[in-house]
Amino acid sequence: METNEVKITADLQKFIDKFQPNKFKLMAKGIEVRGIKDMHRNLSQAKAIIENLELDLFVSHNAEMLSYGGFEVNNR
Numbered sequence: 001m002e003t004n005e006v007k008i009t010a011d012l013q014k015f016i017d018k019f020q021p022n023k024f025k026l027m028a029k030g031i032e033v034r035g036i037k038d039m040h041r042n043l044s045q046a047k048a049i050i051e052n053l054e055l056d057l058f059v060s061h062n063a064e065m066l067s068y069g070g071f072e073v074n075n076r
Helices: 010-019 039-052 065-066
Strands: 023-025 030-034 057-060 073-074
Touching: 010 030, 010 039, 010 057, 010 065, 039 057, 039 073
Parallel strands: none
Antiparallel strands: 023 030, 030 073, 057 073
16 A cells, blocks of 8 residues: 655755744645735745745745645745
8 A cells, every 4th residue: 555645854844833834735845835815925935934044945836826825835
C-alpha cells in the first residue's frame, strides 16, 4: 500500500510558524494558503518572511488562485 504523505521541510515549517495561515493545504512541493482577504498585503508579507529568514522557498500566484483568495509557497 502506498502513502501519499507530504513532508514539510524545515524552511516550510519556519514559514508556517511565522506567517500563521488560518487555512492551508499541503501539496507535493509546498503549501497553498487559502482564504486571503487582502491579497496584496499577504503576498508582500509572505515574500518578506521568506527574504528575512533566508528561506529556500518562493511564492507563486496567478489569476485562478485570486478567485479563491489563495497563493502557493513552494520549496525551490
